[in-house]
Amino acid sequence: MPIEIPKDKWPGSIRTVTIGATSAEGGTRAKTVTVGGGTTMPYLHFEAPTPNKPAIAIEIKSRKPEDWSPLLAEVWGAAMADPAQWAKKAEEAGADLLVLALTVEDSPEDAVKAVKSVLGATGLPLIVWGPGQAEKDNELLVAVAEAAKGERLVLGICEDKNYRTIVATAMANGHLVQARAPMDVNLSKQLNILISDMGMPKDRILMDPTTGALGYGMEYGYSVMERLRLAALQGDAMTQFPMIVTPGFEAWKTKEAKVGEGIPEAWGDWKARAIHWETLTALALVESGADIVVLRHPESVKRVKDAIGELVVA
Amino acid sequence: MALSGIQIYKLLPQTNCKECGFPTCLAFAMKLAAKQVELGACPYVSEESKKQLAESAAPPIRLVTLKADGNEVKVGNEVVMYRHEKTFYNKPGLFLRVKASDPDLAKKVTQADAYKVNYVGMDFSLNGYAIEADGDLTAAVKTVREVTKRPLILISNDAAALDSSLSLLAGETALIYAASESNYESLAEVAKKHKAVLAVKADTLDALADLTQKIQTKGVEDMVLDLGGKNLGDWLMRSTQVRRLALKNFRPLGYPVIFFAAQNGVEKEAVYAAQAIAKYAGFVVIDTFAPEMIYPLLVLRENLYTDPQKPIQVQPGVYEINSPKPESPVLVTTNFSITYFAVANEVEGSGLPAWLVVTDAEGMSVLTAWAAGKFDAERIAKAIKGFNVADKVSKKRLVLPGHVAVLSGEVEEELPGWEVRVGPREAVDLPAFMKQALN
Numbered sequence: 136m137p138i139e140i141p142k143d144k145w146p147g148s149i150r151t152v153t154i155g156a157t158s159a160e161g162g163t164r165a166k167t168v169t170v171g172g173g174t175t176m177p178y179l180h181f182e183a184p185t186p187n188k189p190a191i192a193i194e195i196k197s198r199k200p201e202d203w204s205p206l207l208a209e210v211w212g213a214a215m216a217d218p219a220q221w222a223k224k225a226e227e228a229g230a231d232l233l234v235l236a237l238t239v240e241d242s243p244e245d246a247v248k249a250v251k252s253v254l255g256a257t258g259l260p261l262i263v264w265g266p267g268q269a270e271k272d273n274e275l276l277v278a279v280a281e282a283a284k285g286e287r288l289v290l291g292i293c294e295d296k297n298y299r300t301i302v303a304t305a306m307a308n309g310h311l312v313q314a315r316a317p318m319d320v321n322l323s324k325q326l327n328i329l330i331s332d333m334g335m336p337k338d339r340i341l342m343d344p345t346t347g348a349l350g351y352g353m354e355y356g357y358s359v360m361e362r363l364r365l366a367a368l369q370g371d372a373m374t375q376f377p378m379i380v381t382p383g384f385e386a387w388k389t390k391e392a393k394v395g396e397g398i399p400e401a402w403g404d405w406k407a408r409a410i411h412w413e414t415l416t417a418l419a420l421v422e423s424g425a426d427i428v429v430l431r432h433p434e435s436v437k438r439v440k441d442a443i444g445e446l447v448v449a
Numbered sequence: 450m451a452l453s454g455i456q457i458y459k460l461l462p463q464t465n466c467k468e469c470g471f472p473t474c475l476a477f478a479m480k481l482a483a484k485q486v487e488l489g490a491c492p493y494v495s496e497e498s499k500k501q502l503a504e505s506a507a508p509p510i511r512l513v514t515l516k517a518d519g520n521e522v523k524v525g526n527e528v529v530m531y532r533h534e535k536t537f538y539n540k541p542g543l544f545l546r547v548k549a550s551d552p553d554l555a556k557k558v559t560q561a562d563a564y565k566v567n568y569v570g571m572d573f574s575l576n577g578y579a580i581e582a583d584g585d586l587t588a589a590v591k592t593v594r595e596v597t598k599r600p601l602i603l604i605s606n607d608a609a610a611l612d613s614s615l616s617l618l619a620g621e622t623a624l625i626y627a628a629s630e631s632n633y634e635s636l637a638e639v640a641k642k643h644k645a646v647l648a649v650k651a652d653t654l655d656a657l658a659d660l661t662q663k664i665q666t667k668g669v670e671d672m673v674l675d676l677g678g679k680n681l682g683d684w685l686m687r688s689t690q691v692r693r694l695a696l697k698n699f700r701p702l703g704y705p706v707i708f709f710a711a712q713n714g715v716e717k718e719a720v721y722a723a724q725a726i727a728k729y730a731g732f733v734v735i736d737t738f739a740p741e742m743i744y745p746l747l748v749l750r751e752n753l754y755t756d757p758q759k760p761i762q763v764q765p766g767v768y769e770i771n772s773p774k775p776e777s778p779v780l781v782t783t784n785f786s787i788t789y790f791a792v793a794n795e796v797e798g799s800g801l802p803a804w805l806v807v808t809d810a811e812g813m814s815v816l817t818a819w820a821a822g823k824f825d826a827e828r829i830a831k832a833i834k835g836f837n838v839a840d841k842v843s844k845k846r847l848v849l850p851g852h853v854a855v856l857s858g859e860v861e862e863e864l865p866g867w868e869v870r871v872g873p874r875e876a877v878d879l880p881a882f883m884k885q886a887l888n
Binding site for chain 1: 531532533564565566567568654655658659680681682685686689690693694697699702717719720723724727728739740741742743744745746748749752753755757786787790791794795797798877880
């Protein structure tokens with residue numbers, strides 16, 4: 136007996152956003168990354184194909200991070216002290232694009248130098264994060280935005296208490312922004328509205344709903360993402376931005392990933408556990424609608440990439 | 450799908466006899482729809498109506514229970530596609546597959562059976578074992594049953610071997626895997642005889658629905674579905690389709706789903722199992738006993754099956770982080786789980802010792818609780834006094850969350866002798882604050 140499969144028909148869709156610009160487009164990237172465009176809940180190809188697969192970004196820093204897990208230090212080695220080398224290794228590890236996280240120690244000149252060296256070392260599109268302190272973010276990101284005019288970088292992270300300067304410089308210099316709200320559908324919408332009201336074109340906004348790591352509040356972000364995706368498909372224009380989330384940052388903060396000693400035996404092998412922690416956090420977020428996941432360990436990148444491959448070509 | 454009051458009304462006698470205790474049949478129908486009365490209160494309802502009403506009252510996904518000596522695993526009875534719509538109710542059972550031919554069978558099961566891991570105060574374990582009949586099934590069941598009391602799945606096509614194995618499991622409810630088009634008659638007979646649950650397998654959902662109906666006519670009610678599917682995406686679609694159909698009351702597929710996570714190789718096992726947990730599986734079978742994989746899978750399951758309407762609250766109290774000493778600082782926060790974990794995780798990650806005082810803010814975050822009057826100077830002082838924090842420290846130094854800096858004066862008044870400091874707004878900035886401002 137043939138079963139009639141119920142299909143959802145949605146009036147709305149996710150916007151398509153392209154990161155990076157090639158020389159023909161006014162930048163220097165070898166390729167660009169396009170995400171979004173979905174018209175169904177994630178990967179339901181019996182309703183419609185997935186137009187753009189989710190992208191994987193690898194996070195690197197402008198200076199060698201002293202507080203990262205020894206497991207990450209082991210795998211990236213000396214490259215961690217040189218953003219250009221680190222960027223090359225990240226590209227080899229399978230990144231679709233890169234996140235360069237600046238630090239509070241950076242001067243605007245240091246920041247520009249780090250961004251330039253990364254842009255010179257790889258052809259991948261680039262996301263640049265400030266160190267997360269409003270004044271410093273603005274100081275560094277304005278300098279970076281001007282120095283890399285036309286590259287279609289993503290500048291972040293915009294939050295409700297500090298977004299105007301970042302948005303203004305992104306608009307003036309042909310970049311995009313990452314808009315983060317704390318795990319709440321309405322707060323996400325509100326920030327997207329504020330940024331759009333400044334005149335930022337809607338195809339230059341990525342929405343970051345914030346996530347927790349597995350075991351540390353991941354389920355809140357998971358459900359907020361499902362609700363944002365549903366709202367977007369129902370036609371709510373201010374939720375129709377592709378989503379970027381940071382499972383690498385979150386997972387590698389957890390004790391499960393970070394610590395190898397003095398932990399319960401039931402946690403098992405440290406390295407394998409840490410990679411599972413990052414991979415499973417990322418996978419759950421991909422299932423709930425992430426368009427870009429930012430990761431840290433090459434092995435997690437490989438596994439999440441394989442999973443995405445199976446999800447999009449089912 | 451449950452019937453509405455009006456739909457139920459149409460099935461009632463419509464005589465308004467009042468013998469049910471309600472003034473009209475419509476009033477009674479409304480109460481029935483709200484599940485506040487039993488249909489039995491109506492003396493005149495027809496047999497035909499009873500049958501229809503019973504069917505509509507049945508859950509869209511059948512509740513299936515596997516039982517062994519004191520241990521049981523309940524799955525099914527789910528009512529939503531997305532957890533925010535209500536909640537996911539019955540956590541999928543996580544089973545380890547073992548082989549009947551394995552000379553170390555008893556040792557392997559013993560080791561896995563002892564596995565226990567604690568996550569935010571809860572102990573988790575594996576739920577049972579799936580025995581693959583690549584050797585003498587009956588002997589293997591005997592061996593396994595000697596070392597574990599958890600429920601079993603028996604993987605075999607051999608009706609005679611299943612029959613003799615199930616005879617060893619009297620009083621239990623096991624799961625037989627799996628009936629297909631070619632063997633369903635003999636397996637259904639064994640399942641019926643031993644009151645076992647029967648897994649059903651077919652290549653397409655059409656064929657699967659046909660098969661469950663045929664098996665039902667053989668007298669087997671408790672079934673579990675294997676959906677096939679060649680990779681993650683294919684399985685995600687099948688599982689989504691089955692959940693949707695079931696929630697629309699399509700009975701032939703209204704059963705829990707079983708998924709074998711290592712079907713495309715053990716290197717993909719964790720990812721496959723994780724998707725199955727997130728996307729509607731009732732039973733997830735893994736092949737590898739690896740604590741480093743089982744722990745995150747159990748945590749994932751717990752996270753996604755937490756009721757989103759009732760966020761986990763942390764017990765108010767004093768939490769010792771990184772073995773604090775009397776001179777270590779006292780940090781204050783609320784008992785909303787995400788707030789607690791954000792703070793505890795940052796402090797723990799920093800390696801710096803601290804006393805973390807968690808106040809009873811009725812499960813709200815710092816800002817929400819402050820706005821609602823559940824996190825004020827009085828409550829903070831009450832917690833500090835109530836938990837006898839002063840007895841634990843030599844240096845009475847208290848750090849308030851930056852979001853409630855405005856409370857610092859009042860807290861100083863409420864707690865004479867304490868030095869009140871204002872910390873950062875966000876947990877992520879705590880380690881830096883503790884290093885710089887508290888030393």
